[in-house]
Amino acid sequence: RVNPQRAAGMSTSGDAQATRPPHQPIRRICCIGAGYVGVPSSAVIASKCPDIDVTVVDISAAKVAAWNSDRHPLYEPGLSELISQTRGVNLHFSCDMIGPLEGADLVFICVNTPTKAYGLGQGKAADLTTLEAAARHIVRTASQPKIVVEKSTVPVRAAESICTILRANERPGVRHTVLSNPEFLAEGSAVQDLLRPDRVLIGGERTDEGQEAVQRLVSVYARWVPKERLVTMNLWSSELSKLVANAMLAQRISSINAASAICEATGADVSEVALAVGADSRIGPRFLCASLGFGGSCFQKDVLNFGVPCLNLPEVARYWESVVTLNQYQKYRFADKIIVDLFNTVKGKRIAVLGFAFKKDTGDTRESPAIDVCRRLIDEGALLRVYDPKVASSQIRLDLNQPEPDEASDAAVLTVRLLSCEGAHAVVICTEWSEFSQLDFGRIFASMAKPAFVFDGRNVLDHEALLRIGFRVRAVGKRLDCGGV
Numbered sequence: 001r002v003n004p005q006r007a008a009g010m011s012t013s014g015d016a017q018a019t020r021p022p023h024q025p026i027r028r029i030c031c032i033g034a035g036y037v038g039v040p041s042s043a044v045i046a047s048k049c050p051d052i053d054v055t056v057v058d059i060s061a062a063k064v065a066a067w068n069s070d071r072h073p074l075y076e077p078g079l080s081e082l083i084s085q086t087r088g089v090n091l092h093f094s095c096d097m098i099g100p101l102e103g104a105d106l107v108f109i110c111v112n113t114p115t116k117a118y119g120l121g122q123g124k125a126a127d128l129t130t131l132e133a134a135a136r137h138i139v140r141t142a143s144q145p146k147i148v149v150e151k152s153t154v155p156v157r158a159a160e161s162i163c164t165i166l167r168a169n170e171r172p173g174v175r176h177t178v179l180s181n182p183e184f185l186a187e188g189s190a191v192q193d194l195l196r197p198d199r200v201l202i203g204g205e206r207t208d209e210g211q212e213a214v215q216r217l218v219s220v221y222a223r224w225v226p227k228e229r230l231v232t233m234n235l236w237s238s239e240l241s242k243l244v245a246n247a248m249l250a251q252r253i254s255s256i257n258a259a260s261a262i263c264e265a266t267g268a269d270v271s272e273v274a275l276a277v278g279a280d281s282r283i284g285p286r287f288l289c290a291s292l293g294f295g296g297s298c299f300q301k302d303v304l305n306f307g308v309p310c311l312n313l314p315e316v317a318r319y320w321e322s323v324v325t326l327n328q329y330q331k332y333r334f335a336d337k338i339i340v341d342l343f344n345t346v347k348g349k350r351i352a353v354l355g356f357a358f359k360k361d362t363g364d365t366r367e368s369p370a371i372d373v374c375r376r377l378i379d380e381g382a383l384l385r386v387y388d389p390k391v392a393s394s395q396i397r398l399d400l401n402q403p404e405p406d407e408a409s410d411a412a413v414l415t416v417r418l419l420s421c422e423g424a425h426a427v428v429i430c431t432e433w434s435e436f437s438q439l440d441f442g443r444i445f446a447s448m449a450k451p452a453f454v455f456d457g458r459n460v461l462d463h464e465a466l467l468r469i470g471f472r473v474r475a476v477g478k479r480l481d482c483g484g485v
């Protein structure tokens with residue numbers, strides 16, 4: 001069993017390396033999970049470590065086939081280029097769940113760990129089914145010792161469960177080691193984040209074998225990450241640090257979004273407030289953009305997961321839950337403002353929605369705030385035209401529970417393209433794609449029903465210019481044409 005008593009303080013890689021004998025270099029890596037984390041991480045390792053062979057495996061044959069083709073299953077700037085340099089050289093994608101694993105020195109677990117959708121802890125706890133399946137698969141398959149690296153985001157002490165499963169099923173003489181190496185990349189900048197990480201955390205047991213495994217993984221990252229950014233610590237600190245980081249980032253957005261509601265009520269401007277607050281070096285300027293709410297597959301999941309109902313800390317749980325509650329409020333506050341400002345009814349009105357991904361530079365729609373906003377408008381009888389440069393129309397229909405259009409698609413509730421804004425009562429910005437600020441709003445205005453509204457859920461447009469054209473403009477945390485001082 002993992003022994004938490006052996007845990008020691010945090011250190012950076014240089015300290016430990018100096019006192020230890022040279023360790024066996026990592027030659028082969030198997031990554032379980034060909035998703036947003038597994039593939040960029042593997043591609044960066046392959047490109048930075050030509051002597052390491054990396055194979056990404058997944059239970060989804062369709063996904064593996066797509067990674068082996070030129071039509072990759074997800075969009076991430078710079079990733080296709082990396083893959084074209086390394087695929088077939090030292091980066092491979094495979095459905096063979098046995099061979100690559102058996103040959104690997106080190107196995108990254110990068111499977112999804114979503115919020116439980118059923119039973120005990122439904123809607124809050126992490127569903128660790130895939131993580132456990134991966135651990136059982138490793139121990140069933142491996143006839144040689146492996147370094148098993150938990151890269152998926154997990155509740156604190158998940159490594160203990162993995163370890164227990166491994167220990168109970170290991171073959172005689174085969175002892176695997178578990179490390180925590182949480183990933184901090186953000187979608188849309190994954191490749192850059194991996195190439196230049198603020199820090200790489202590696203948590204391991206403070207036993208000789210645990211520390212040997214830590215150093216072997218350190219030596220992989222040390223090829224391109226400065227050693228002062230390679231931070232080693234105990235397993236539980238590493239697992240918890242990931243959750244705290246995401247929870248604090250989400251909390252920051254909910255804080256500025258709470259301020260945005262006060263701005264709208266008072267006439268203060270949230271961009272000015274963010275500038276002033278962020279100038280304090282203790283706070284810093286990043287991650288203070290008020291919005292229609294945060295999205296993505298992780299923030300809500302990790303904040304709730306961090307609320308730790310099982311640890312019986314109800315005050316702590318309530319504190320973190322309020323970050324999510326405020327986010328829900330912000331999404332519906334934005335949607336309801338559209339309805340109220342369009343004279344309390346959107347029934348039968350055309351509304352052009354620009355952007356559907358949860359942020360720019362990704363095609364990912366998981367927990368996108370656009371979904372809640374669009375659903376609210378559809379429920380109120382609006383006719384939506386949704387456009388996103390990177391989200392497939394079939395995905396938008398799936399997220400909004402709308403069937404594929406038939407011949408009479410113009411009468412459909414949802415049109416997933418934007419031929420024009422002709423006849424629309426409002427343009428709604430849900431994602432901050434750069435191309436939206438380049439649109440010819442003069443022409444758009446001319447084609448729209450009047451009065452013509454713009455609801456900027458990301459504060460990315462030139463509001464003064466829009467007002468001059470004649471739009472009624474609503475933005476997050478600002479009073480524009482409705483009575484500011």
Ligand SMILES: NC(=O)C1=CN([C@@H]2O[C@H](COP(=O)(O)OP(=O)(O)OC[C@H]3O[C@@H](n4cnc5c(N)ncnc54)[C@H](O)[C@@H]3O)[C@@H](O)[C@H]2O)C=CC1
Pocket residue numbers: 032033034035036037038057058059060063110111112113130133134151152153154183184185186187297298
């Ligand atoms: N998406 C992101 O930006 C980040 C995600 N994370 C964390 O990383 C983990 C993975 O997230 P994503 O890459 O977004 O998920 P994803 O859903 O894109 O990819 C997970 C992949 O694992 C595969 N998989 C599931 N069970 C498997 C099994 N038993 N054997 C083989 N393959 C299996 C799935 O088919 C899927 O392709 C999660 O814990 C997430 O919280 C951490 C940092 C950033």
Ligand SMILES: O=C(O)[C@H]1O[C@H](OP(=O)(O)OP(=O)(O)OC[C@H]2O[C@@H](n3ccc(=O)[nH]c3=O)[C@H](O)[C@@H]2O)[C@H](O)[C@@H](O)[C@@H]1O
Pocket residue numbers: 153183184185186187188246249253286287288289290291292293294295296297298299358359360
């Ligand atoms: O664990 C994870 O999955 C990752 O979650 C986030 O990354 P990601 O969700 O990809 O994207 P972010 O840039 O953090 O944005 C999250 C959401 O917050 C919104 N946001 C972000 C910043 C801001 O100032 N305002 C704001 O509304 C974004 O539009 C988006 O909807 C973290 O930034 C990563 O460090 C972490 O690894």
